[in-house]
């Protein structure tokens with residue numbers, strides 16, 4: 001969602017979204033990681049694409065919308081990988097996502113500073129990762145979470 005258009009504006013850190021989604025894309029052993037824009041909550045932190053669920057949306061619809069808004073990617077939503085509640089009280093659903101590899105991400109600069117393809121090991125040692133992502137990566141390393149190969 002563009003900045004400043006809703007009560008959920010990123011600038012309003014006193015009211016974080018209560019429910020969110022995360023989209024996990026893995027291709028050839030690498031994860032699509034974004035660096036958040038300096039204009040949003042948690043500026044310049046690394047994480048996966050995603051965001052809050054808007055009223056009336058399903059989790060899958062929210063994943064599709066966020067991937068489109070942040071990276072202009074038209075994706076397919078796969079299986080639900082994980083579910084957590086962040087330490088700041090957001091109920092977060094993590095979904096596997098597939099893209100057509102010929103489609104290059106186009107960042108929306110108001111939301112995303114840059115994107116990277118990283119192995120889970122590379123991501124895990126980032127200092128500026130959102131905290132819940134360390135837990136996700138730990139479970140991935142333990143194979144408590146498994147990501148399917150792209151079809």
Ligand SMILES: Nc1nc2c([nH]c(=O)n2[C@@H]2O[C@H](COP(=O)(O)OP(=O)(O)OP(=O)(O)O)[C@@H](O)[C@H]2O)c(=O)[nH]1
Nearest residue numbers: 001010017020022047048049050051052086090130132
């Ligand atoms: N996008 C994203 N959010 C995550 C991840 N891990 C994680 O804990 N979150 C949390 O999920 C919540 C929603 O993400 P967000 O900050 O991108 O969403 P937002 O509502 O500000 O953005 P929006 O306006 O695009 O919907 C935040 O509390 C964020 O900290 C992740 O890997 N990606």
